[in-house]
Amino acid sequence: MELITQPWPWYVAGPLIAMVMFALLYFGESFGISSNLRTLCAISGADKHVAFFRIKKDQHIWNLIFVIGALLGGYLAHHYLVTESPLVLSEKTSLSLEQLGFQTPGTEYLPSEIFGLARLKSFSGWAILLIGGVLVGFGARYAGGCTSGHAISGLSNLQLPSLIAVVGFFIGGLLMVHLIMPLLFAVIN
Amino acid sequence: MFSFDAFHMYGIIGSAVIIGAIGIIFLKKLNIKSMYKTELNLKDKTFSVPRYLIGGILFGLGWALVGACPGPIFILIGHGYWSMVIVLVGAVIGTYMYGVLRSRLPH
Numbered sequence: 001m002e003l004i005t006q007p008w009p010w011y012v013a014g015p016l017i018a019m020v021m022f023a024l025l026y027f028g029e030s031f032g033i034s035s036n037l038r039t040l041c042a043i044s045g046a047d048k049h050v051a052f053f054r055i056k057k058d059q060h061i062w063n064l065i066f067v068i069g070a071l072l073g074g075y076l077a078h079h080y081l082v083t084e085s086p087l088v089l090s091e092k093t094s095l096s097l098e099q100l101g102f103q104t105p106g107t108e109y110l111p112s113e114i115f116g117l118a119r120l121k122s123f124s125g126w127a128i129l130l131i132g133g134v135l136v137g138f139g140a141r142y143a144g145g146c147t148s149g150h151a152i153s154g155l156s157n158l159q160l161p162s163l164i165a166v167v168g169f170f171i172g173g174l175l176m177v178h179l180i181m182p183l184l185f186a187v188i189n
Numbered sequence: 190m191f192s193f194d195a196f197h198m199y200g201i202i203g204s205a206v207i208i209g210a211i212g213i214i215f216l217k218k219l220n221i222k223s224m225y226k227t228e229l230n231l232k233d234k235t236f237s238v239p240r241y242l243i244g245g246i247l248f249g250l251g252w253a254l255v256g257a258c259p260g261p262i263f264i265l266i267g268h269g270y271w272s273m274v275i276v277l278v279g280a281v282i283g284t285y286m287y288g289v290l291r292s293r294l295p296h
Contacts, residue, residue, distance in 0.1 A: 009200075010196070010197050010198075010199075010200025010201045010203075010204060011200060011204055013201045014200060014201040014202065014203065014204030014205040014208070015204055015205065015208050017201065017205040018204075018205045018206075018208040018209040018212060021205075021209055022209075022212055022216075025216070025223065025229045025230060025231070026223055026224055026229075027223065027224060028223035028224065028225050028227055028229075028230060029230055030230040030231075033258075033259040033260045033263075034258075034259045034284075036259070037259065037280050037281055037283075037284040038284055038288075040281050040284075041281060041284050041285050041288065044281075046285055046288060050285070050288040050289055051288075052287070052288035052289075052291055053285075053288055067260075067263045068263075070260060070263045070264050070267070071263045071264060071266055071267035072267060073264060073267060074263070074264035074265060074266065074267025074268040075267040075268065075269075076267075077264075077267075077268065078267070078268040078269055082268075089194075089195065090194040090195050092192070092194045093192055093194040093195065096192065110256065110265065110270050110272065110273075114255075114272075115270060115272040115273070126275060128254065128255070129255060129272055129273075129275040129276050129279065130275055130276075130278065130279040130282075131251075131254070131279065132251045132254035132255035132276060132279065133251065133255060133262075133275065133276035133277065133278060133279020133280040133281075133282070133283060134251070134279040134280070134282055134283035134286065135247050135248065135250045135251025135252075135254065135279075135283065136248055136251035136252060136255065136257075136258065136259065136262075136276070136279070136280050136283065137251075137259075137279060137280030137281060137282065137283025137284040137285075137286075137287070138244075138247055138248075138251075138283035138284065138286050138287045139244050139245065139246070139247030139248025139249070139250070139251060139283070140244070140248050140258075140259060140280075140283075140284070141244070141283070141284045141287040141288070142240055142243065142244030142247065142248075142287050142294065143240060143241050143243075143244025143245045143247075143248055144234070144240065144241070144244070146248060146258045146259045146260075147202070147252070147258045147260075148258070148259070148260055150241075150245075151202055151206070152202070152205050152206060152209060153209070154234070155206045155209070155210070156205075156206055156209030156210045156212070156213050157210075157213055157231050157233075158210065158213075159233065159234050160234075160236060161234040161235070161236055161237065161241050162234065162241075164238060164241040164242055164245065165241040165242075165244065165245040165248075166245065167242070167245065168241060168242045168243070168244065168245015168246045168247075168248070168249060169245045169246075169248055169249040169252060170191075170249060171245070171246050171249060172245065172246040172247060172248060172249020172250040172251075172252065172253065173190070173191045173249040173250070173252055173253040174191050174249075174253075175246070175249070175250060175253075176191070176249070176250045176252075176253035176254050177191035177192060177253050178191070178192075180250070180254075181253070181254070
């Protein structure tokens, strides 16, 4: 029991993700989460105004069930598996996070300096979460996939377009972490 | 991950891709079918650069900012991090914006 309540190492999590991909292939589908965002738009009525959302909703229900499962998994993990320190950050990362104004790096999955409910009382609190979400949603649809669709499924299937997407993911990630965030959190904290 | 201070995320994605790639090579060589006896959903993607690169960069910016890609957004809501609901709302809005702007974007 001790063993599974510690954060699972990468050599367990990674292969498990590959297993999930194989299972979905066996069921006649594929592993790609971001298309659920399009399905959610279609279900909410976007298909009335925008052609992109006129999809055969029935064919995408399986994926909604998949993410509901993921949500459930998160619930079960939170209540039965997570103990005290969910993250293991390197010394160097902890120090640089402290310098940006994060007081207890690594003690929570999502630092309360950004994700705490208290932050929602400020405009910048909402803005970061909303804008970050918009970038994820827009970017994923434009690229036709997110890390599951491109980095995992696409690269496993040796797709060059997926490699380009993953390179893009990294450029974006590096820009944000090394250029934009230091400026952003200097202003906010 | 993006400070290159921890191997963890690279280990996860790397090991998933290596096992995934080997597995798919076997699945294709052995002509394995799905449980419904249909071809496995392993279509080739049409090559292009703008949509994958620009879309990818925008995604990466958001991914690093909120620390989650679409899968973890749902999972963390399951954990009870209610702020992720705002991220989800943003992601749906972003998806909608793409649908609207699509014809004007380079693909």
